[in-house]
Each structure stands twice: as C-alpha cells, then as structure tokens.
Amino acid sequence: MYKSRIRITIRKTILDPQGKAVEHSLKSHGFDLITDTRIGKYIELTIDTGSKDEAERISKEACSRLLANPVMEDYVIETEEVK
Amino acid sequence: MSKAKVGIVVFPGSNCDHDAYNVFKNILNTDTEFLWHKEGSTGDRNIIVLPGGFSYGDYLRCGAIAGQSNVIREVVRFAGNGGIVIGICNGFQVLCETGLLPGVLMKNENIKFICRTVTLKVENNKSIFTSLYGIKEEINIPIAHGEGNYYCDDETLTGLIGNNQILFTYTDNPNGSVHNIAGIQNIKRNVLGLMPHPERASDEILGSKDGRRLFESVIESVL
Numbered sequence: 001m002y003k004s005r006i007r008i009t010i011r012k013t014i015l016d017p018q019g020k021a022v023e024h025s026l027k028s029h030g031f032d033l034i035t036d037t038r039i040g041k042y043i044e045l046t047i048d049t050g051s052k053d054e055a056e057r058i059s060k061e062a063c064s065r066l067l068a069n070p071v072m073e074d075y076v077i078e079t080e081e082v083k
Numbered sequence: 084m085s086k087a088k089v090g091i092v093v094f095p096g097s098n099c100d101h102d103a104y105n106v107f108k109n110i111l112n113t114d115t116e117f118l119w120h121k122e123g124s125t126g127d128r129n130i131i132v133l134p135g136g137f138s139y140g141d142y143l144r145c146g147a148i149a150g151q152s153n154v155i156r157e158v159v160r161f162a163g164n165g166g167i168v169i170g171i172c173n174g175f176q177v178l179c180e181t182g183l184l185p186g187v188l189m190k191n192e193n194i195k196f197i198c199r200t201v202t203l204k205v206e207n208n209k210s211i212f213t214s215l216y217g218i219k220e221e222i223n224i225p226i227a228h229g230e231g232n233y234y235c236d237d238e239t240l241t242g243l244i245g246n247n248q249i250l251f252t253y254t255d256n257p258n259g260s261v262h263n264i265a266g267i268q269n270i271k272r273n274v275l276g277l278m279p280h281p282e283r284a285s286d287e288i289l290g291s292k293d294g295r296r297l298f299e300s301v302i303e304s305v306l
Contacts, residue, residue: 010189014234017194017259066151069144069180071187072234 002047002055003082008068008075009040043067046082055079087302089115090128092158092174094149099135099171102282106298107132110285113302122154129305130167131158133174135227135280145188145230146176155181167211167301168274172228175266175276184269184276185243186235188228192259196229200291202254203265203279207247210268211304212275215296221254222293224279231278233260233267246270251277 010016016038023037045062047055059077068075089107093100100117108115118125120138125131138149149155155177162168162183170178178184191197200223205216216222235243240261243249251266258278266277281294 014189015192015259017190017192017232021194066147067143069147069187071179071236072189 001082002049002052002079004045004047004055004059004077004079006043006045006059006063006067006075006077007040008043008063008073009038010072011074014072040073047079052079052081085111085113085302085306087113087130087305088128089113089130089132090118090125091115091132091134092118092120092154093134094120094136094138094152096138096140097134097136097173099173099280099282102280103132103134103171106282106285106295110295111298111302118154120149120152120154123157125154125157125161125166128161128166130169130301131161133158133168133170133177134282135172135174138173138177141173141230144180146173146178146180149173149177150180159183162269162271162274165271165273167305169212169301170274170276171280171282172226172231172278175278176230178274178276183274184267185239186233186267188230188278189232189234189259190230191228191232191257194229196227197231197257198225198227199257200225200284201257201265201279203251204254206249206252209247210250210272210275210300212268212297212300213250214300214303216300222284223291224281224284224294225291226257226279227283228258228278231258231260233258233264233278235261242270243267250275251279 284291284294
C-alpha cells in the first residue's frame with residue numbers, strides 16, 4: 001500500500017489573486033519578511049499496490065487526467081509506502 | 084416551426100437550467116428537453132446547452148467533475164460531429180475542462196463573486212451565435228460568477244484573435260480576463276462558451292432582452 005501526497009499550485013507565471021489578498025493581510029499583521037504567498041490544494045491518495053513505480057505512475061496519471069489543470073496549475077507528487 | 088431541437092443538460096448543482104429552458108421553450112417556441120447528466124446519448128437534439136450553476140458543487144475545480152460525466156462524453160462526440168453546443172457560465176467552465184474550448188476560467192482578479200449587468204461588445208457577427216447582432220454592437224447582459232477570469236497562454240490568445248474566435252468582450256473588464264474576453268467559439272465554429280448570462284436577458288420584463296438574439300441566431304442556423 002502506498003500513499004501519495006499531492007500539492008497543486010497555480011503556475012508561477014500566473015497571478016494568484018487569493019494568495020495576493022492573504023499576503024496583504026499577513027503584511028497588515030506585521031509579517032514584513034514574508035515576500036510571497038501562494039495558495040494551492042493538497043490531496044492524499046491511498047493506492048492499493050505493492051509497487052512504488054506503479055503508485056507513482058497512477059498518481060501522475062490521476063493528476064494529468066483530473067486532479068490538476070495543466071493550463072494553470074503545477075503539481076508535485078510525493079509517494080511513500082504505508083502500512 | 085424551426086427544426087431546432089434543444090437539449091439542456093442538467094447536472095447536480097445546475098441552477099440556470101430552467102432559465103435556459105424557459106427561453107427556448109416558452110419565449111422562442113422551440114422543441115426543448117432537459118438531458119440528465121447520466122444520459123448516455125444526446126438523442127435527436129441538434130443544439131446542446133450546458134447551463135450555469137455549480138455542477139457537482141464546483142468540487143476540485145469549477146467544471147472539472149462535470150467534464151468527466153456520461154453526458155459530456157456524448158456532448159464531446161456530438162460536437163466532434165459538428166453539433167452545436169452553447170456553454171453559459173459554469174457551462175463555459177465545463178467546455179474548457181473538456182478541451183472543447185481552449186483556456187481556463189480562474190478566480191476573479193478581485194476574488195469577489197460579481198453579480199451585475201455588464202456591457203459586452205460583439206467582436207464578430209459572422210458566427211452562428213452572433214449573426215443577428217451588429218459588428219461592434221454593445222449589449223447589456225448580466226454576469227454572476229466568482230471564477231470568470233479567462234486565461235490562456237500567449238500562443239493560444241494569438242490563435243483566438245487570428246481565427247476570429249473571440250465573439251464577445253467586456254467594455255469594462257470586471258474579472259481580469261485576458262484581452263477582456265467574455266465569450267469565445269471553437270475553431271470549427273460550432274461550440275460557444277461565454278461567462279455572461281444571455282438567458283437572463285431575453286425577456287423585456289427582466290430588464291434587457293439583448294441576449295435573445297444569440298439564441299435566435301442559433302435557431303436560425305438550423306432552419
């Protein structure tokens with residue numbers, strides 16, 4: 001059994017208005033050293049397989065076919081074995 | 084009676100389906116039916132409408148889950164065979180998710196849900212969707228969306244402009260859309276997606292009937 005932790009973020013080249021608004025709010029709380037704030041999604045997949053390669057392949061396919069929209073989003077997948 | 088046979092797709096969470104039905108059925112006297120999202124066929128319909136709303140609660144991304152539904156697979160096939168498809172608001176988002184239209188609708192630049200009447204400019208009246216409008220005519224149509232900020236990369240935008248695919252632009256961009264885009268058609272010119280709601284502007288009693296000619300243009304195209 002494997003678990004994939006997937007982080008999806010809006011592409012660096014695209015303005016993230018939600019992140020910008022939160023950043024302004026952080027600044028008003030005095031967090032002057034925070035220079036960039038971007039908001040994304042976090043998804044966990046539990047995958048019933050004995051092979052890490054297969055778990056990674058399935059996770060990648062799930063991202064490209066449904067979980068992320070390649071026009072505006074990037075994603076990072078971390079896969080590890082779970083009991 | 085027109086040969087138009089209209090199918091209005093209904094997803095869980097659609098909420099402009101009855102508005103679209105009312106325009107086609109009661110105002111324009113057209114043969115109109117609802118198509119439930121589990122339908123495996125578009126039947127004898129020759130115009131398909133994807134209405135506004137929040138299909139599947141807009142979970143994951145707006146339009147993403149609807150884009151994988153049974154009926155949408157059939158709508159993609161229908162469009163591939165030249166069938167006419169109109170996606171309004173959430174329907175536009177669904178069309179982008181399926182790839183029938185390029186680009187994506189992102190969160191509005193000011194992160195607010197905007198619900199008000201805006202002025203659109205008709206950029207191209209040589210389409211089956213806009214033939215009854217004047218070129219550069221300005222029309223008043225309501226918008227009601229939180230994610231109507233149209234985005235595509237520069238190469239795609241150049242293609243949209245070069246192929247005259249941009250049908251409607253905002254005169255005063257409310258949501259941050261690139262090139263003020265409010266509505267586009269596909270390259271084959273049989274699929275339209277737009278964020279504004281022409282079905283809410285098709286009856287004088289609702290304040291504007293500037294949207295009605297869009298539906299009349301389409302119906303005329305299947306005579």
